[in-house]
Amino acid sequence: MSDTHRQVGLERLGRGRYRVTNARGGEMVIGDGSSDDFTPVELLLAAVAGCTAIDVDLLTTKRTEPERFSVTSAGEKVRDDDGNRMEGLTVRFDVAFGDDEAGRAATERLPDAIRRSHDRLCTVSRTVELGTPVDTQ
Known part of the structure; x- marks a missing residue:
């Protein structure tokens, strides 16, 4: 990965919930607003x-x-x-x-x-x- 390129990956966990990961190993769950996920x-x-x-x-x-x-x-x-x-x-x-x-x-x-x-x-x-x-x- 270059110094300028940025990228995240997203994986579906279930209906309206997804795990987002970055190249450094960080992760968070996001959602559609039906839970407390961002x-x-x-x-x-x-x-x-x-x-x-x-x-x-x-x-x-x-x-x-x-x-x-x-x-x-x-x-x-x-x-x-x-x-x-x-x-x-x-x-x-x-x-x-x-x-x-x-x-x-x-x-x-x-x-x-x-x-x-x-x-x-x-x-x-x-x-x-x-x-x-x-x-x-």
């Missing part, structure tokens, strides 16, 4: 939140750990003549650093880190925003 849409939201959270985390926590770091990703599922899709995707950060020199420096870096992730770094949200075609075979 749905594909929830995974999309998690991927957007996770991708930008990792960027922001790495850019802001070089000298200090956050006191609070949570991210919420949300959107509206739409069904119309164009088919099913998500609209109005949002990513909201709730981050706090300590009230010391390192914490204030991290707080000052936070808006730029969020902007850099959104505008350039986060592969997931950049792919969604740019609209990459999917070749289904």
